[in-house]
Amino acid sequence: MATSRDMRISISERASGTSRARGRVYAILRDAIVSAEFEPGQRLSESELAERLGVSRTPIREALVRLRDDRLVEIVPQLGTYVSRISRQAIDDAQFVREALEGAAVRIAATRARPEDVAALDAIIVRQRDAFRDSDVARFYFFDDELHRSLCDLSGHGVAWSLSQRASGHLNRIRRLSMTLPAYIDEMIEEHAVVVDAVRRSEPEEAEVALREHLKMVVSAVPDIERLHPDYFES
Amino acid sequence: MATSRDMRISISERASGTSRARGRVYAILRDAIVSAEFEPGQRLSESELAERLGVSRTPIREALVRLRDDRLVEIVPQLGTYVSRISRQAIDDAQFVREALEGAAVRIAATRARPEDVAALDAIIVRQRDAFRDSDVARFYFFDDELHRSLCDLSGHGVAWSLSQRASGHLNRIRRLSMTLPAYIDEMIEEHAVVVDAVRRSEPEEAEVALREHLKMVVSAVPDIERLHPDYFES
DNA sequence: CCCCGAATACTTGTATGCAAGTATGTGTGA
DNA sequence: TCACACATACTTGCATACAAGTATTCGGGG
Numbered sequence: 001m002a003t004s005r006d007m008r009i010s011i012s013e014r015a016s017g018t019s020r021a022r023g024r025v026y027a028i029l030r031d032a033i034v035s036a037e038f039e040p041g042q043r044l045s046e047s048e049l050a051e052r053l054g055v056s057r058t059p060i061r062e063a064l065v066r067l068r069d070d071r072l073v074e075i076v077p078q079l080g081t082y083v084s085r086i087s088r089q090a091i092d093d094a095q096f097v098r099e100a101l102e103g104a105a106v107r108i109a110a111t112r113a114r115p116e117d118v119a120a121l122d123a124i125i126v127r128q129r130d131a132f133r134d135s136d137v138a139r140f141y142f143f144d145d146e147l148h149r150s151l152c153d154l155s156g157h158g159v160a161w162s163l164s165q166r167a168s169g170h171l172n173r174i175r176r177l178s179m180t181l182p183a184y185i186d187e188m189i190e191e192h193a194v195v196v197d198a199v200r201r202s203e204p205e206e207a208e209v210a211l212r213e214h215l216k217m218v219v220s221a222v223p224d225i226e227r228l229h230p231d232y233f234e235s
Numbered sequence: 236m237a238t239s240r241d242m243r244i245s246i247s248e249r250a251s252g253t254s255r256a257r258g259r260v261y262a263i264l265r266d267a268i269v270s271a272e273f274e275p276g277q278r279l280s281e282s283e284l285a286e287r288l289g290v291s292r293t294p295i296r297e298a299l300v301r302l303r304d305d306r307l308v309e310i311v312p313q314l315g316t317y318v319s320r321i322s323r324q325a326i327d328d329a330q331f332v333r334e335a336l337e338g339a340a341v342r343i344a345a346t347r348a349r350p351e352d353v354a355a356l357d358a359i360i361v362r363q364r365d366a367f368r369d370s371d372v373a374r375f376y377f378f379d380d381e382l383h384r385s386l387c388d389l390s391g392h393g394v395a396w397s398l399s400q401r402a403s404g405h406l407n408r409i410r411r412l413s414m415t416l417p418a419y420i421d422e423m424i425e426e427h428a429v430v431v432d433a434v435r436r437s438e439p440e441e442a443e444v445a446l447r448e449h450l451k452m453v454v455s456a457v458p459d460i461e462r463l464h465p466d467y468f469e470s
Numbered sequence: 471c472c473c474c475g476a477a478t479a480c481t482t483g484t485a486t487g488c489a490a491g492t493a494t495g496t497g498t499g500a
Numbered sequence: 501t502c503a504c505a506c507a508t509a510c511t512t513g514c515a516t517a518c519a520a521g522t523a524t525t526c527g528g529g530g
Contacts, residue, residue, distance in 0.1 A: 255483075256483080256484075257483085257484095285485095290484080290485090291484055291485045291486070292484095292485080292486085293483080293484055293485065293486090294483085294484070312490090312491080313490065313491040313492055314491085314492060314493085315492095
């Protein structure tokens with residue numbers, strides 16, 4: 001077997017995957033579910049999805065299998081595929097995972113961040129304030145993700161962010177649904193500032209505590225969402 | 236749409252999934268990779284796997300896609316599917332994830348464990364000592380997993396264990412390969428005892444520190460494995 | 471009018487066939 | 501003998517066909 005160095009390089013180059021239909025379908029379906037365009041409890045037909053997206057059932061199926069790993073759909077043999085209802089347990093699990101992974105990451109980030117890294121974090125917060133002033137909630141959430149991702153990257157463990165995101169499907173549905181309730185936004189920006197400030201002063205413990213406190217904001221919106229859309233939730 | 240309570244119950248009942256060929260194939264292939272029966276760098280042919288396992292290419296493909304998410308295989312379009320070489324970055328990432336998730340879990344477990352829970356943990360350690368005395372390394376590792384899983388379950392966040400396992404493919408390959416080097420085993424049992432003792436005394440901080448310290452044992456075996464099988468590693 | 475049963479129209483799971491692309495081996499030419 | 505071009509035999513990605521099973525609905529009997 002020819003396992004030359006060159007071949008391995010060409011492998012890692014081409015194994016991106018998102019350009020293929022499978023990855024594209026996965027991204028589309030995941031966004032449709034997280035944004036509640038596909039309503040919780042809704043039935044999904046592989047054939048209909050295949051027709052709507054202009055592909056065959058094969059890449060649809062492979063995407064649905066991945067979404068099932070994310071607990072975002074439930075596949076019942078010979079019966080149907082359903083968009084998972086929002087599960088309090090799944091939210092709780094996701095919250096636990098985020099706090100554990102991102103908390104551990106920001107702790108490390110606080111010990112490694114250089115001044116220019118902190119400046120980049122500050123810049124993100126500025127853009128968040130801009131988005132808030134423009135009432136551009138979508139842009140706000142984009143930079144929210146950017147900040148959290150940057151903190152994970154700074155720790156040298158980008159995997160913390162990707163795993164956290166992968167596990168946070170149910171939580172992100174809450175976030176997206178609460179975009180119409182921007183009452184928290186102002187407070188969230190201030191909490192971000194506290195976290196970044198702790199990172200600036202190289203205070204790992206403080207940074208982790210502040211981040212974990214901040215992450216709890218999202219779950220605080222759950223009761224409001226549940227009042228608005230009781231049928232989106234389990235049992 | 237008939238979303239009755241009964242239907243949802245029947246859904247969760249049947250959505251186990253492992254009985255189907257897809258789940259079976261995934262489990263078989265994952266174990267073959269983690270146990271190094273399939274050597275790192277080895278090329279896998281969908282057709283050959285399909286023939287050997289007595290199924291068609293479809294369930295094989297779906298299993299390989301999941302293994303790709305686990306970073307255990309690399310799929311290169313029109314070229315081939317390869318067992319991932321052991322990656323130091325992947326090991327480091329897995330180590331970070333395990334420490335973060337299981338550390339956070341054991342911290343909670345220490346505050347919630349009742350005497351009978353601690354007794355169950357003690358029983359697992361006893362069985363580990365038995366396995367060690369019998370030089371039954373496989374049984375030792377089985378109860379190793381049992382202990383860690385129990386700690387996560389006690390925290391009320393079983394997801395910590397399942398996610399940790401899912402992310403620890405590369406790390407578990409090291410563990411399995413180091414089964415022929417049982418020099419660490421004795422020490423590992425003592426570390427387990429320290430963790431359980433901290434849980435018994437309801438000392439969350441102590442328990443987390445002890446567990447994180449214990450988890451570092453696995454990576455300490457990496458240099459030995461790398462000396463034994465340099466071709467199993469990346470670059 | 472109600473109840474029960476069978477046919478029907480779906481669903482997902484699996485198998486297979488085709489398309490696009492790459493590495494390799496072979497044969498030919500210099 | 502070496503180099504280059506082409507044919508061949510693979511690979512995975514995707515599309516399609518078939519199998520197994522379930523809910524629904526329509527029709528007939530009581």
